[in-house]
Amino acid sequence: MRNRRPLLLLESANLVAVTSNALLMLTIPWLILERTDSPLAAGVAGALTGIPGILLAPIAGALVDRWGRKTVSVGSDVLSAISVALFPLADSLGLLDLWLIFVLTFIGATFDPAGYTARKALIPDTARASTTDLNTTNGIHEGIFMAGWVLGPVLGAVAIATVGAVSAMWISCVAFLLAALAISMLKVPNRISIEASRETLWAESLAAPRMLMRDKAVWAITLAVAVMLLVYMPTETVLLPVYFEGMDQPGGFGIIIAAMAGGAMIGAFGYSRIARHVTRRKLALLCITGACVAYVPMAFLPALWLFLLAGFLLGLAWGPLEPLLNTLIQERFPVQHHGRIYGVQLALFYAAPPLGELAAGTFVTFFGVQPVFVGIAVLLLVTAVSVTLIPVLEDLDQDSAQLQK
Numbered sequence: 001m002r003n004r005r006p007l008l009l010l011e012s013a014n015l016v017a018v019t020s021n022a023l024l025m026l027t028i029p030w031l032i033l034e035r036t037d038s039p040l041a042a043g044v045a046g047a048l049t050g051i052p053g054i055l056l057a058p059i060a061g062a063l064v065d066r067w068g069r070k071t072v073s074v075g076s077d078v079l080s081a082i083s084v085a086l087f088p089l090a091d092s093l094g095l096l097d098l099w100l101i102f103v104l105t106f107i108g109a110t111f112d113p114a115g116y117t118a119r120k121a122l123i124p125d126t127a128r129a130s131t132t133d134l135n136t137t138n139g140i141h142e143g144i145f146m147a148g149w150v151l152g153p154v155l156g157a158v159a160i161a162t163v164g165a166v167s168a169m170w171i172s173c174v175a176f177l178l179a180a181l182a183i184s185m186l187k188v189p190n191r192i193s194i195e196a197s198r199e200t201l202w203a204e205s206l207a208a209p210r211m212l213m214r215d216k217a218v219w220a221i222t223l224a225v226a227v228m229l230l231v232y233m234p235t236e237t238v239l240l241p242v243y244f245e246g247m248d249q250p251g252g253f254g255i256i257i258a259a260m261a262g263g264a265m266i267g268a269f270g271y272s273r274i275a276r277h278v279t280r281r282k283l284a285l286l287c288i289t290g291a292c293v294a295y296v297p298m299a300f301l302p303a304l305w306l307f308l309l310a311g312f313l314l315g316l317a318w319g320p321l322e323p324l325l326n327t328l329i330q331e332r333f334p335v336q337h338h339g340r341i342y343g344v345q346l347a348l349f350y351a352a353p354p355l356g357e358l359a360a361g362t363f364v365t366f367f368g369v370q371p372v373f374v375g376i377a378v379l380l381l382v383t384a385v386s387v388t389l390i391p392v393l394e395d396l397d398q399d400s401a402q403l404q405k
Contacts, residue, residue, distance in 0.1 A: 006188055007130040011144045013182035014119055018145050020175035022152020028105055029241045031165040036098055039242045043361020045105050046237035052110040053350025058208050060114035061343015068190035069121045073183045076115035081176035083108035087169045117342045124330055125188040135272040138323035143269035149261030157254030208340035217395035218328050221284055224387045226348040231379045233353035234360030243369045252304055259308045260315040267319015274320055280396040285388055290317025292384035299377040301370055
């Protein structure tokens with residue numbers, strides 16, 4: 001008889017933590033645009049959310065291996081709740097100006113990499129405790145993750161329209177506390193890497209990139225995803241907020257983000273079924289090229305229904321890629337290295353978007369939204385073609401037994 005409780009607790013934490021972050025992704029730029037009417041300032045805030053990930057994600061991964069997955073997950077969510085509560089508290093005191101928004105955004109983002117990495121590292125033990133297939137668990141985890149990106153923007157748009165952007169942050173605070181509670185109740189090993197505990201934290205962090213780069217195929221697909229995020233993410237953090245704020249339609253922005261996440265959620269939930277019939281290289285290329293092609297109609301700023309359709313198809317194509325990345329790491333790297341490997345990937349995925357967001361914020365200020373949309377569409381198509389030409393990706397189809405030979 002299967003014990004679903006461990007899986008339920010992990011995915012409950014996953015859902016509420018992601019919902020909280022998705023809500024903040026909507027409310028923070030909206031708050032800045034309301035108070036400054038500056039796309040560049042919104043772009044700066046987006047960049048600030050990425051800087052801690054660049055600097056701290058490798059260290060966060062090492063902490064996961066050193067202190068244990070559960071300890072790091074609970075601690076990061078509690079600290080995130082405190083950092084979010086500072087927004088409405090500062091506003092009630094009349095202190096929440098643009099610079100303090102930047103500071104609090106930066107502080108809050110410092111805790112995200114650790115929680116995200118720790119929850120991913122809990123997947124294999126949770127799958128075993130729940131007697132659930134690893135591919136299925138990865139699909140569920142990433143599907144739930146995307147469900148949070150559906151719920152968060154919708155919840156954020158409703159909250160902005162009813163109580164305002166600042167008050168909406170109390171919802172995020174409570175969600176982080178619920179995530180911490182769920183993981184604290186999870187009965188799986190709080191794995192600590194003995195090897196890691198004998199090294200300095202700095203040494204563990206520096207060793208992680210070398211571990212990942214030894215597997216050239218996984219390293220290549222990791223870099224490909226980082227480039228995609230560099231080019232694409234300004235759409236969600238700069239272009240769409242500016243476009244819909246200018247039209248005074250917070251609901252339109254929230255619904256489009258939800259459509260993207262809804263498509264990605266369906267794609268992620270379908271990963272285990274798709275993986276039985278499609279090679280890993282082919283699946284990776286289908287995800288990347290499909291997402292890039294689906295983006296093109298959005299560059300023409302179409303009617304809302306076409307925006308929604310394009311966003312949904314983009315998410316649907318992208319959805320299976322995250323569980324595929326999880327599976328590759330779980331099968332091709334020792335379990336005691338998972339925290340650090342996830343940390344390196346996360347650092348790259350955090351490092352890429354801020355560069356694009358700063359550039360996009362600047363270009364939108366001078367040229368407007370649509371020219372930047374078109375430029376991103378062209379760059380995405382070039383990226384998709386380039387990825388299909390990487391020969392080392394053929395090694396993604398090797399199984400773990402072959403890799404050990």
